Amino acid sequence: MQTSRVMRKFLLYIFAIAASLIIVDRAFGYANQYMMRRSSGGQTFCQNYVCFDSNEDIIMMGSSRMRHHYNPIIIEDSLGMTCYNAGEDGAGIILNYGYFKMITNRYLPKLIIYDVTNFDMYVGDDNSKYLGWLRKFYDEPGIKDIVCSVSKSEGLKNISYLYRYNTRCIATLADFIHPVRSYVKGYSPIEGILNYDPKQNNYDERVADSLKLNYLSKLIDEAKERGVMIVFLASPQYDTYEGNSYYHPVESLCEQKKVPFWNYFYCPVLSGNKLFFQDREHLNKEGSTIFTNMIVDRLKSLVE
Amino acid sequence: MPLIVFKYFNFIHYNVVDALNKLGVEMQLTGLNWAIPIGISFFTFQAIGYYLDCYHNRIKAEKNAIDYTLFVCFFPQIASGPISKATELLPQIKRKDIFIFSKAKDGIRMIVWGLFLKLVIADRLGMCVDTIYKGFEIYSGFTCFIGSVFYSLQIYCDFAGYTYLALGIARMFGYDLINNFRQPYFSISITDFWRRWHISLSRWLKDYIYIPLGGSRCSRIRNYWNIFITFLVSGIWHGANWTFIIWGIFHGVVQILEKQFNMQAYQGNRMSIRCIRIIITFLLVNFAWIFFRMPSIDDAMNYIEHMITTGGSFNMESTGLTSLFVLTISLAILLLRDILAELRSPIQSYLNNTVVSVAVMTTLLAFILSVGVLDNSTFIYANF
Numbered sequence: 001m002q003t004s005r006v007m008r009k010f011l012l013y014i015f016a017i018a019a020s021l022i023i024v025d026r027a028f029g030y031a032n033q034y035m036m037r038r039s040s041g042g043q044t045f046c047q048n049y050v051c052f053d054s055n056e057d058i059i060m061m062g063s064s065r066m067r068h069h070y071n072p073i074i075i076e077d078s079l080g081m082t083c084y085n086a087g088e089d090g091a092g093i094i095l096n097y098g099y100f101k102m103i104t105n106r107y108l109p110k111l112i113i114y115d116v117t118n119f120d121m122y123v124g125d126d127n128s129k130y131l132g133w134l135r136k137f138y139d140e141p142g143i144k145d146i147v148c149s150v151s152k153s154e155g156l157k158n159i160s161y162l163y164r165y166n167t168r169c170i171a172t173l174a175d176f177i178h179p180v181r182s183y184v185k186g187y188s189p190i191e192g193i194l195n196y197d198p199k200q201n202n203y204d205e206r207v208a209d210s211l212k213l214n215y216l217s218k219l220i221d222e223a224k225e226r227g228v229m230i231v232f233l234a235s236p237q238y239d240t241y242e243g244n245s246y247y248h249p250v251e252s253l254c255e256q257k258k259v260p261f262w263n264y265f266y267c268p269v270l271s272g273n274k275l276f277f278q279d280r281e282h283l284n285k286e287g288s289t290i291f292t293n294m295i296v297d298r299l300k301s302l303v304e
Numbered sequence: 305m306p307l308i309v310f311k312y313f314n315f316i317h318y319n320v321v322d323a324l325n326k327l328g329v330e331m332q333l334t335g336l337n338w339a340i341p342i343g344i345s346f347f348t349f350q351a352i353g354y355y356l357d358c359y360h361n362r363i364k365a366e367k368n369a370i371d372y373t374l375f376v377c378f379f380p381q382i383a384s385g386p387i388s389k390a391t392e393l394l395p396q397i398k399r400k401d402i403f404i405f406s407k408a409k410d411g412i413r414m415i416v417w418g419l420f421l422k423l424v425i426a427d428r429l430g431m432c433v434d435t436i437y438k439g440f441e442i443y444s445g446f447t448c449f450i451g452s453v454f455y456s457l458q459i460y461c462d463f464a465g466y467t468y469l470a471l472g473i474a475r476m477f478g479y480d481l482i483n484n485f486r487q488p489y490f491s492i493s494i495t496d497f498w499r500r501w502h503i504s505l506s507r508w509l510k511d512y513i514y515i516p517l518g519g520s521r522c523s524r525i526r527n528y529w530n531i532f533i534t535f536l537v538s539g540i541w542h543g544a545n546w547t548f549i550i551w552g553i554f555h556g557v558v559q560i561l562e563k564q565f566n567m568q569a570y571q572g573n574r575m576s577i578r579c580i581r582i583i584i585t586f587l588l589v590n591f592a593w594i595f596f597r598m599p600s601i602d603d604a605m606n607y608i609e610h611m612i613t614t615g616g617s618f619n620m621e622s623t624g625l626t627s628l629f630v631l632t633i634s635l636a637i638l639l640l641r642d643i644l645a646e647l648r649s650p651i652q653s654y655l656n657n658t659v660v661s662v663a664v665m666t667t668l669l670a671f672i673l674s675v676g677v678l679d680n681s682t683f684i685y686a687n688f
Binding site: 002003006007009010013014016017020021024025028126128129157160162163165166167169170171174196198199279 | 442
């Protein structure tokens with residue numbers, strides 16, 4: 001009798017915590033959704049723009065290498081088409097496929113330029129890390145399937161708004177309170193030059209990630225099906241060499257699907273020159289201007 | 305024997321082969337590629353402690369095989385401790401349990417606090433530490449120093465987080481286990497540090513290595529030797545690598561010096577002296593952790609050299625603004641809690657109020673879910 005009374009008290013205690021947590025969870029979710037849609041600067045604004053408001057002819061997707069390497073103004077001036085840089089630091093195909101779904105739910109761009117990195121091809125960190133950006137859009141059409149394809153437990157975990165906005169809530173709050181507009185149509189040039197000798201990377205020790213390659217394949221198939229042109233690029237890196245086979249998985253896929261893949265990973269003009277790089281993987285402002293000018297003629301012939 | 309085979313075979317094999325090769329004897333032996341049983345270092349020490357207590361007639365041998373097995377394999381502590389004594393745990397196992405609400409409530413609080421330490425602080429610090437340690441050559445010396453401090457905090461929060469989870473789960477079932485930590489970074493000497501850090505291991509080493517060797521009831525030189533051997537064993541226990549041995553020896557040597565110059569304790573009342581000693585002790589412990597973190601002595605020495613000789617300010621890109629923001633708040637919470645615990649403040653008794661307790665638990669859980677690192681992670685001490 002005594003034990004059951006004590007046990008009941010304990011269960012009530014657990015229930016009180018759970019109920020309070022659910023209330024906090026819902027309030028947190030509504031607050032984040034409110035702030036997300038009303039942020040006028042920073043990463044939050046850029047993401048919202050890409051997913052809900054963009055209408056450019058050309059959408060450029062990729063990781064930080066896309067964000068820092070491709071100047072949309074140069075492309076707009078050369079091609080006479082509107083262009084937006086949707087590059088996202090640390091992003092891979094799992095996020096970018098989600099972007100593609102949300103964009104094409106609203107309109108069809110004429111061309112997608114995709115800068116490929118190891119985040120799109122190879123096994124690296126846990127793929128759950130890419131979901132941090134996507135979970136915010138969990139309720140949008142097509143996003144739930146992407147999230148749950150990475151991990152089956154995501155379906156259960158995403159019931160919680162606290163989980164959905166995990167860590168991203170800080171950036172959302174910062175962008176809502178103090179919006180900073182430092183991007184130019186999504187492009188963010190970086191200053192500085194490479195001032196050290198980077199350690200040699202071993203490009204051979206890589207294992208292809210089937211989930212990522214599957215999403216690359218889906219991106220190509222759906223783009224073709226909907227009449228959207230797509231081109232894949234590998235932008236320059238500092239410490240590369242001619243004839244490297246780093247992009248072999250994407251090269252094979254593009255050959256199979258008959259889509260263009262332009263490999264500038266080793267670029268004789270830029271690679272090996274510290275003046276054009278801010279670090280081993282990122283071109284600085286000068287380097288990105290040279291690189292963008294290098295590709296616009298090819299883009300023009302592709303589009304014409 | 306199983307501990308030596310599973311944990312140290314490859315280390316011994318590699319060093320023997322390396323030494324033979326250096327002597328001109330070309331030899332290649334077969335390595336061991338077996339999975340190490342989880343918690344082997346911990347439950348082996350727990351079992352050895354029981355055996356030695358029986359041998360020295362401190363306790364009677366347990367006749368009930370099920371009770372003994374439960375003592376050795378008690379699930380909350382099997383992975384990474386704490387290492388319990390038979391005199392503490394066996395009587396609790398034999399007791400007819402009744403459910404106690406206050407213990408269960410305490411258990412929940414400890415579990416939530418453990419999750420906070422692990423997911424909010426340790427794992428987020430771990431992301432920063434990995435970035436800095438992996439590419440330390442490109443960062444300034446000050447950034448590397450901050451990286452080393454981050455690692456000191458990471459290993460504390462990681463291990464303390466695990467310990468609170470183990471204690472909390474056991475407490476919910478009505479069992480009391482020894483707490484491994486007592487605000488270790490408030491230590492005023494390395495000797496004091498080992499009374500506050502991994503307390504169950506320190507106790508085990510004292511009872512079963514240090515005292516049987518003679519402890520302090522012998523000549524000064526013999527006492528110093530006993531301290532040295534005890535911490536050499538501690539280093540070896542932590543891992544099959546020379547870096548752990550160097551780490552253990554460092555702690556042993558510093559304690560010998562403290563004993564020589566009578567610096568183990570501070571009996572005075574001056575807060576300024578106490579603070580200075582806390583800072584110096586932290587810096588010494590922080591320095592030793594570099595060897596703990598690095599895969600080899602060369603890597604550790606390169607890191608230390610780079611830290612000391614390279615100028616420059618803190619590189620924000622090594623951590624990111626979001627992580628810095630989260631860490632500032634969470635470390636402030638940890639510092640406040642540790643200060644209150646150190647001062648034995650009565651404020652903590654307010655947590656006994658159910659409404660306050662529910663509010664605090666809800667806040668902490670919301671904080672964990674919103675800013676905790678919820679991707680797959682492991683515990684550092686699970687490797688030992």
